[in-house]
Amino acid sequence: MFDVVVIGGGSTGTAVARDCAMRGLKTLLIERDDIASATVGTCAGMISSGLKYMDEPEIVDLCSQEVVYFNKIARHIIMKNPILTPIFGMSDLSSGGNFAEEYSKRAAKRQVPPVLFLTPEDSLKIEPMLNPDLIASLYFEEYFINPFRLCILQAQDASVHGAEIRTYCEVVDIRLSNNEVKSVVFYDRVSGKKEEVSTRIIVNATGPWAERIAGLAGTNVELRLNKGAHVILDRRVVNVGVIAKAVDGRMIYLFPHESTVLLGTTAIDTWEDPDTLVTSHDEIEYLLKSMEWVVPSIRKARIIRTMEGVRPLIAEWKIPEGEVTRGYKIIDHSDEGVSGLLSFTGGKLVMCRRMAEDVTDVICKKLDIQATCETHIRPLPGNDSDIDVVSLAKEYKVSQHVVERMRTRRGTKTRDVLELVRDHPEWRTTICVCEPVIEAEIRYSIRNEYPRTINDLRRRLRVGTGPCQGTNCTYKIAAILSEELNLGIAETLIEMTRFLSERWKGKRPPFRGDLLAQEELVQAIYSCVGNLDREAIHEPNPWEEGL
Amino acid sequence: MDLEPDVLVIGGGMAGLVAGTVAAQDGLDVLLIRRGQGSTAMSSGAIDICGYMRGATVHFESPIEAIQTITRVHPLHPYSIIAYDEGGIVPEKSIKYIKDATNWLKKQLARSIAAIEGDLSRNLMQLTQIGTTKPTCFVQGSMVHPGLYDNDSRPLFVGIRGHSDFNAAITANTFLQYRMDIDMAPRIVLNEMIDLSPHGRHHNIASIEIARFLDTEEGLEKITSILKNEVKRTGATHVVLPAVLGIERAIDNAKHLSKETQATVFETLAFPPSVPGLRLQMALDRIFQASGGTLILGHKAVSGVFKGETLVEVKASGPKRKISIRPKAAVLATGKFISEGLLGSQKGVREPLFGLVTVTGEFYDASEEYPRRHTRPIPFTNRGHDIFQFGVPVDENLRPVDYNGRAKAENLFAAGAIIAGYDFSSEKSGLGVALTTGYVAGEKVIRNIRSDI
Numbered sequence A: 001m002f003d004v005v006v007i008g009g010g011s012t013g014t015a016v017a018r019d020c021a022m023r024g025l026k027t028l029l030i031e032r033d034d035i036a037s038a039t040v041g042t043c044a045g046m047i048s049s050g051l052k053y054m055d056e057p058e059i060v061d062l063c064s065q066e067v068v069y070f071n072k073i074a075r076h077i078i079m080k081n082p083i084l085t086p087i088f089g090m091s092d093l094s095s096g097g098n099f100a101e102e103y104s105k106r107a108a109k110r111q112v113p114p115v116l117f118l119t120p121e122d123s124l125k126i127e128p129m130l131n132p133d134l135i136a137s138l139y140f141e142e143y144f145i146n147p148f149r150l151c152i153l154q155a156q157d158a159s160v161h162g163a164e165i166r167t168y169c170e171v172v173d174i175r176l177s178n179n180e181v182k183s184v185v186f187y188d189r190v191s192g193k194k195e196e197v198s199t200r201i202i203v204n205a206t207g208p209w210a211e212r213i214a215g216l217a218g219t220n221v222e223l224r225l226n227k228g229a230h231v232i233l234d235r236r237v238v239n240v241g242v243i244a245k246a247v248d249g250r251m252i253y254l255f256p257h258e259s260t261v262l263l264g265t266t267a268i269d270t271w272e273d274p275d276t277l278v279t280s281h282d283e284i285e286y287l288l289k290s291m292e293w294v295v296p297s298i299r300k301a302r303i304i305r306t307m308e309g310v311r312p313l314i315a316e317w318k319i320p321e322g323e324v325t326r327g328y329k330i331i332d333h334s335d336e337g338v339s340g341l342l343s344f345t346g347g348k349l350v351m352c353r354r355m356a357e358d359v360t361d362v363i364c365k366k367l368d369i370q371a372t373c374e375t376h377i378r379p380l381p382g383n384d385s386d387i388d389v390v391s392l393a394k395e396y397k398v399s400q401h402v403v404e405r406m407r408t409r410r411g412t413k414t415r416d417v418l419e420l421v422r423d424h425p426e427w428r429t430t431i432c433v434c435e436p437v438i439e440a441e442i443r444y445s446i447r448n449e450y451p452r453t454i455n456d457l458r459r460r461l462r463v464g465t466g467p468c469q470g471t472n473c474t475y476k477i478a479a480i481l482s483e484e485l486n487l488g489i490a491e492t493l494i495e496m497t498r499f500l501s502e503r504w505k506g507k508r509p510p511f512r513g514d515l516l517a518q519e520e521l522v523q524a525i526y527s528c529v530g531n532l533d534r535e536a537i538h539e540p541n542p543w544e545e546g547l
Numbered sequence B: 001m002d003l004e005p006d007v008l009v010i011g012g013g014m015a016g017l018v019a020g021t022v023a024a025q026d027g028l029d030v031l032l033i034r035r036g037q038g039s040t041a042m043s044s045g046a047i048d049i050c051g052y053m054r055g056a057t058v059h060f061e062s063p064i065e066a067i068q069t070i071t072r073v074h075p076l077h078p079y080s081i082i083a084y085d086e087g088g089i090v091p092e093k094s095i096k097y098i099k100d101a102t103n104w105l106k107k108q109l110a111r112s113i114a115a116i117e118g119d120l121s122r123n124l125m126q127l128t129q130i131g132t133t134k135p136t137c138f139v140q141g142s143m144v145h146p147g148l149y150d151n152d153s154r155p156l157f158v159g160i161r162g163h164s165d166f167n168a169a170i171t172a173n174t175f176l177q178y179r180m181d182i183d184m185a186p187r188i189v190l191n192e193m194i195d196l197s198p199h200g201r202h203h204n205i206a207s208i209e210i211a212r213f214l215d216t217e218e219g220l221e222k223i224t225s226i227l228k229n230e231v232k233r234t235g236a237t238h239v240v241l242p243a244v245l246g247i248e249r250a251i252d253n254a255k256h257l258s259k260e261t262q263a264t265v266f267e268t269l270a271f272p273p274s275v276p277g278l279r280l281q282m283a284l285d286r287i288f289q290a291s292g293g294t295l296i297l298g299h300k301a302v303s304g305v306f307k308g309e310t311l312v313e314v315k316a317s318g319p320k321r322k323i324s325i326r327p328k329a330a331v332l333a334t335g336k337f338i339s340e341g342l343l344g345s346q347k348g349v350r351e352p353l354f355g356l357v358t359v360t361g362e363f364y365d366a367s368e369e370y371p372r373r374h375t376r377p378i379p380f381t382n383r384g385h386d387i388f389q390f391g392v393p394v395d396e397n398l399r400p401v402d403y404n405g406r407a408k409a410e411n412l413f414a415a416g417a418i419i420a421g422y423d424f425s426s427e428k429s430g431l432g433v434a435l436t437t438g439y440v441a442g443e444k445v446i447r448n449i450r451s452d453i
């Protein structure tokens, strides 16, 4: 008997599992796919002060506070980036002023400078790629977090505190007795077996799927689902973030990230099955066209891929998406006559810890447990102290660049990974050259972070996310995964085509330029030489229906 | 600089080098310019003629059978185009060309670092780096494995520590599983990891480094003694290695190792960066030069000047200079997307050098066809993506044609992956089409210049 079953392993669900476990509740987290496999993995990772939500000061306050906490508990997976908002017309200048005021009020607390107004000359000094017609720009700084690592670390910390984490398990039923939740039935996709667990409370943290899960208990949730797409470009077109007005007056952004830039995002109300969505041609052109005015060189960069997600917004209608509150709601379904089931609507990545705190407070009250929240004080795994990249690199004879990249994923746990090369010097070999990632970290991740597929490793390690999109490393990673997990042979080959298919999902919508050459190479390696087009046909993914 | 060769070949992969060599061996003055390495140097180095029909799951037993089928079913396939005679397709003509081309190549490559074995009467099921098998027709001497499929065969897969391209255990098991699925020998496979660290390093070892090491006496001695022990210990009949047996000496090394170990030592088909692909490319370069051809590297052809129906000039630029070339005839062998013989934008596909007409796999104008629309949601199916059949349409003389089917220029020919109407990955026909069209283009150029047709 569990105290709490959390359904959904995104930012919200993993945060809830962590909080519940830390407060001593017997907790189970059930995720139908991998941790961070859905919405959270498609977001920009900005843990923002809320530029877009200046009309909701309480949300701005909340977000600012959360940033302060994240800086305490997860600083190894956080980066601060400067952002410019170029201004081309007088009307934008005044709205800029309002923003500057709200932002600056909270700046000191967040350890960022207040908003600066820059002249065109100074703006261009900071970012020479801007359209020189600007009349001024706003300069400020925002924090970004690695959303995958955040979820993985939250889940790991939850299990350190006694929670059970079950990935690849899909909830298929919620059973009630006397209008009270009694148990959760789920299907284990790896073993192929159905299981039932009893629980006192269920937290429905399934983001865009919340309506469906609520429906399993005969209850209702209403969401406003809104699709957002990103285009990822292969070089740092800009070296600072740029926020600009799109063709329709919405705000869009261009954020440098490692050696790439992220261009986003669109906002389209959707009623589609989120699993089948892909970015459309129109979305890509909308983003490029809009940013081209501000950063004229944008089309010179090569598109690496697109990615898309669905925002599970609170159901406010007849207003543009941008005006829908960014707040969240916890729905206690006892109002509908079913007790023990709590659902989330709305929210954002940046609020996930706070959302968890609120819902756990409600749970503790229901279960009559006295325990206070500590998720904002206790560090996530790897954040206990600083590490010295230079000396680690020397000690283990691994390049500094590799160790530095490792540090941004796992902080003090970097040493645990490097320890593996003592017995296996060959595991210093770089497997994913784009990122780069060495074999030791792949083995470590497989042994400690419960991935089942190459795609899961991508989320944990960024393998296969660079310009080559796994062309050169997929077969190598498949072999390692196969050895570590003892996969069958057919499964190993299919794992290669499955991962490359997932990559193809994001390469197909913007298919142009170098992407054609790259796909010719993928086909040459895996079909022409590897013969996998004849020997490893996988079950179609949801977005692949119809040839 | 101004040059006036008889023949200008643009692009130096299989197609361009074969065309150039054929023309040079006929006594013509041939100049070949190449921007960089293309697909040929990346290839596994085994020459596919045709392994599958697009859409088929069962492979062709022999390339001959494949040509007979393709010439019937795909009248615009390059193998069919070269078989046009008096308005109809004569399959025997295609087969004859392929026979001539492959016999010629075999002879040229004999005693080279990429000497090949095989014949058109059967497809070989060749073992790949990941343990799958694929149909191909000609393999380099270091890749042959007589007896591998015999009942008493006991192949030992040998990986090299720190060389991540080849995981001996997984490759061995994949191969075994496949043989078990079709209920055929071998029924036992072994695998082992050895230390060969060419530079005393045990990680990040590239295939090419090992190959260079095995070209040295020291390297050969080292691997010989290791493999001797392994074979003795395991009783293996074959030793399966990644494609690293040497650049200059791979074939001799394979022979030497086989003799010393008393087991057949051979290389699998490689993914890029591929040592056998490099060997093939180097061997072709040398043959071309030995035949009197002139190779200009690092130069990109950038534009052409046509007068009426004749190509009169090609401009090229290199790192430090621009050159103007006024050939009597030219062969365009610039490859497909990888080599930038074709470029795609979101709006369509074009041929960047001469602005030639490009077509889809169905031979519609490709200049305004969104590439995405010619792909499938699933990347790996037995039908491939149609976009990879895009290319330049040619007449039966391999001359690129305009929308009316008329040759763009009487003295411009095309060869290799730039030609429309086939998908090498799906068909397993890449180097075969490049070789054959290169060979035919070479002959056409000779006739064009010698008898002015």
Ligand SMILES: Cc1cc2nc3c(=O)[nH]c(=O)nc-3n(C[C@H](O)[C@H](O)[C@H](O)COP(=O)(O)OP(=O)(O)OC[C@H]3O[C@@H](n4cnc5c(N)ncnc54)[C@H](O)[C@@H]3O)c2cc1C
Binding pocket: A007, A008, A009, A010, A011, A012, A013, A030, A031, A032, A033, A034, A035, A036, A037, A038, A039, A040, A041, A042, A043, A044, A045, A046, A047, A048, A169, A170, A171, A172, A205, A206, A207, A208, A209, A213, A227, A228, A229, A230, A264, A265, A308, A309, A310, A311, A312, A346, A347, A348, A349, A350, A351
């Ligand atoms: C394009 C885009 C950009 C964004 N940018 C930002 C940003 O910069 N900053 C920010 O703060 N927020 C951003 N957001 C919002 C933020 O990503 C989301 O609000 C948040 O990540 C949602 O997390 P979640 O855990 O609630 O949902 P999800 O991540 O979708 O998690 C829900 C999980 O439930 C699982 N699930 C579903 N059904 C079942 C079932 N039957 N059984 C078991 N498991 C199930 C799913 O597999 C999924 O993993 C962005 C959103 C989008 C779409």
Ligand SMILES: Cc1cc2nc3c(=O)[nH]c(=O)nc-3n(C[C@H](O)[C@H](O)[C@H](O)COP(=O)(O)OP(=O)(O)OC[C@H]3O[C@@H](n4cnc5c(N)ncnc54)[C@H](O)[C@@H]3O)c2cc1C
Binding pocket: A520, A521, A524, A525, A528, A529, B010, B011, B012, B013, B014, B015, B016, B033, B034, B035, B036, B037, B038, B039, B040, B041, B042, B043, B044, B045, B046, B047, B048, B049, B271, B272, B299, B300, B301, B302, B333, B334, B335, B336, B338, B339, B340, B341, B353, B415, B416, B417, B418, B424, B428, B429, B430, B431, B432, B434
């Ligand atoms: C990874 C890989 C593995 C493969 N494996 C096999 C295999 O095992 N068996 C098989 O049969 N086939 C294989 N193929 C397919 C085969 O390699 C190709 O189909 C074949 O090499 C095409 O030859 P080509 O001469 O037409 O083009 P390429 O070899 O691509 O040569 C084109 C040349 O043109 C040059 N060029 C382009 N534009 C210009 C310009 N403007 N000016 C000057 N030079 C220019 C390029 O630099 C290049 O040298 C493989 C292909 C790849 C990519």
